[in-house]
Amino acid sequence: MGKQFVISSGHGDKVAGAIGILNEHDEAKKVVNRVFDILTKEYNGVGFKYHETTATTQDQNLSNIISFHNGKTRELDVSIHFNSATPAATGTECLYYDALTLSAKMSAAIASALGIVDRGAKERKELYFLRNTNKPAILLEVCFVTSEKDAAAYRNNFEALCQAIAKVVAGHLGYVKNQVEGVSKPVNEGYYNKKFDRLVTLTDIGVYEDKEFKVEKKRYKKDTKLDIIDIAHSKNGTPRFIVCGGYCTANRKYVKAYTVK
Secondary structure, eight states: OOOEEEEEEEEESSSOOOBSSSBHHHHHHHHHHHHHHIIIIIBOOEEEEEEEOSOOSHHHHHHHHHHHHHTSOOSEEEEEEEEOOOTTOOOEEEEESSOHHHHHHHHHHHHHHHTSOEEEEEEOTTSHHHHHOSSOEEEEEEEETTOHHHHHHHHHTHHHHHHHHHHHHHHHHTOOBOSSTTOSOOTTTTBOOSOOSEEEESSOEEEESSTTOOSEEEEEOTTOEEEEEEEEEOTTOOEEEEETTEEEEOBTTTEEEEOOO
16 A cells, blocks of 8 residues: 555634634635545545544644544645635745645645745644644645635635645655546536526625636625526636626535526
């Protein structure tokens, strides 16, 4: 068996992380799930993923995460976090105990994928996760949950972000791409692929002036109903609903589309 990894989301279901424009723990879980999927399906990687669900205190939350990591045979530990500061703060960084080279590669790769500032690799030996895992470990601060710019970059480039993280991990552990194409979840799986009459938002969503979601024109709160004009696709084939004022997501996680009788 080749080298294995463990990847986990920071914080827990009952121990909140940073909450701003984005919810740190919710988004970290999405990143963990997608990166794990890429590494074990698109690459020949082998590993484990973990989301902490039971702890009600920060100490227990951290202890549970460390216990899971240290309980596995692996060569690398990865923790996914999001940063928080003032609305002006932007960028990505990767924290490490002694994995400077890997952290620098990771930070640069994420910044490039999202199109935001590379704040670089930072030594943080006092952090519980980095100090107590017994294998090389890195802690990713993907972007700032408090930044409109970062949040938009994250939403618009989620797949590119996860591919970038997976590529750095794969390179470090010696994984190679599988020869069979399409073994990972397609980008448009989980999206509506035909026109409906109306949608209701399942979370806050943006309406953009273009199909690539580069410029957000307006945001709608959860439970807002919007009439659907048509369906379109981005350059990489991701479905978008055309609504009054522009384009919005057709992802079933964020909207529910239906026919008006």
